Amino acid sequence: MLPKTILNADLHCHSVVSDGTLTPEVLAKRAKTNGVELWALTDHDEIGGQHRAAAAARAQGLRHLTGTEISVTFAGETVHIVGLGFDPDDTALHQGLHKTRGGREQRARDMAESLAEAGIPGTFEGALKFVSNPELISRTHFARFLVESGVCRETSEVFRKYLTEGKPGYVPHRWATLHDAVSWITKARGIAVIAHPGRYKFTANEEYALFTEFKTHGGQAVEVVTGSHTRQEYVKYAGVAKEFGLAASRGSDFHSPDESYTDLGALPFLPDDLTPVWELLAERIQ
Numbered sequence: 001m002l003p004k005t006i007l008n009a010d011l012h013c014h015s016v017v018s019d020g021t022l023t024p025e026v027l028a029k030r031a032k033t034n035g036v037e038l039w040a041l042t043d044h045d046e047i048g049g050q051h052r053a054a055a056a057a058r059a060q061g062l063r064h065l066t067g068t069e070i071s072v073t074f075a076g077e078t079v080h081i082v083g084l085g086f087d088p089d090d091t092a093l094h095q096g097l098h099k100t101r102g103g104r105e106q107r108a109r110d111m112a113e114s115l116a117e118a119g120i121p122g123t124f125e126g127a128l129k130f131v132s133n134p135e136l137i138s139r140t141h142f143a144r145f146l147v148e149s150g151v152c153r154e155t156s157e158v159f160r161k162y163l164t165e166g167k168p169g170y171v172p173h174r175w176a177t178l179h180d181a182v183s184w185i186t187k188a189r190g191i192a193v194i195a196h197p198g199r200y201k202f203t204a205n206e207e208y209a210l211f212t213e214f215k216t217h218g219g220q221a222v223e224v225v226t227g228s229h230t231r232q233e234y235v236k237y238a239g240v241a242k243e244f245g246l247a248a249s250r251g252s253d254f255h256s257p258d259e260s261y262t263d264l265g266a267l268p269f270l271p272d273d274l275t276p277v278w279e280l281l282a283e284r285i286q
């Protein structure tokens with residue numbers, strides 16, 4: 001028998017409901033075509049696409065879990081917490097995410113003002129052209145406009161020169177607390193997952209605090225194999241998963257065929273000495 005980790009699960013990607021460029025339906029089809037065997041759509045701070053994703057997965061004969069990716073502020077950094085397998089109609093989860101989305105419009109106006117001061121006018125209106133869900137205007141939409149208008153060649157260049165700490169267009173923002181994000185997910189009968197831990201600029205002590213507090217609040221898993229990690233980080237976070245007794249997740253973080261380096265389903269399997277998060281979610285898979 002194959003180890004239970006050998007499954008082409010892709011439990012992290014984005015649609016037009018947040019900052020992806022494809023619809024939930026097109027993503028489900030692409031996942032199926034790419035050989036994905038278990039799929040979740042994890043739009044930022046938003047679960048408005050979940051019923052569409054479930055229906056699209058069913059139409060493709062693709063196993064599916066509900067998903068989201070919640071923005072959290074921890075130790076002065078933005079951390080992302082993925083939720084999987086929750087009830088998509090849970091009222092408290094809807095309310096919590098609504099509140100988390102709340103400050104995005106003002107933040108976007110402030111970002112545009114900062115960019116205007118740096119000599120780049122019109123970016124709020126420019127970014128809006130790329131937005132499908134007005135509550136979810138994000139840095140990604142600004143990045144697309146800066147590429148379209150020729151300020152940068154590609155979105156990765158935008159994030160090197162703009163929109164990040166110390167650069168024009170950066171506006172600090174307070175997102176949800178770690179406790180709230182984990183509670184919303186677990187109370188909706190889902191599993192909370194630390195997304196792409198290798199991306200955060202934490203000291204070893206801060207990272208330890210993140211994992212410890214996440215566990216205390218009821219978090220149960222961590223992304224080990226993700227499009228955001230290097231091979232060394234797969235090994236590092238496999239060790240961290242074991243150290244903290246966390247299950248492991250796997251996801252591309254696919255946003256767009258034009259921007260994402262990792263396509264849906266195109267990742268190595270999880271190391272076989274880990275507990276895959278889908279083992280904890282067996283009853284929630286549809």
Ligand code: AMP
Binds near residue numbers: 137138155156255
């Ligand atoms: P926001 O939630 O508005 O802060 O936007 C965050 C999003 O920006 C992330 O989910 C990514 O899609 C995108 N992003 C952040 N940093 C980078 C980067 N270095 N390169 C490409 N995209 C990035």
Ligand code: MN
Binds near residue numbers: 019140255
């Ligand atoms: Mn994103």
Ligand code: MN
Binds near residue numbers: 069080195196
């Ligand atoms: Mn993320």
Ligand code: MN
Binds near residue numbers: 014
């Ligand atoms: Mn993501």
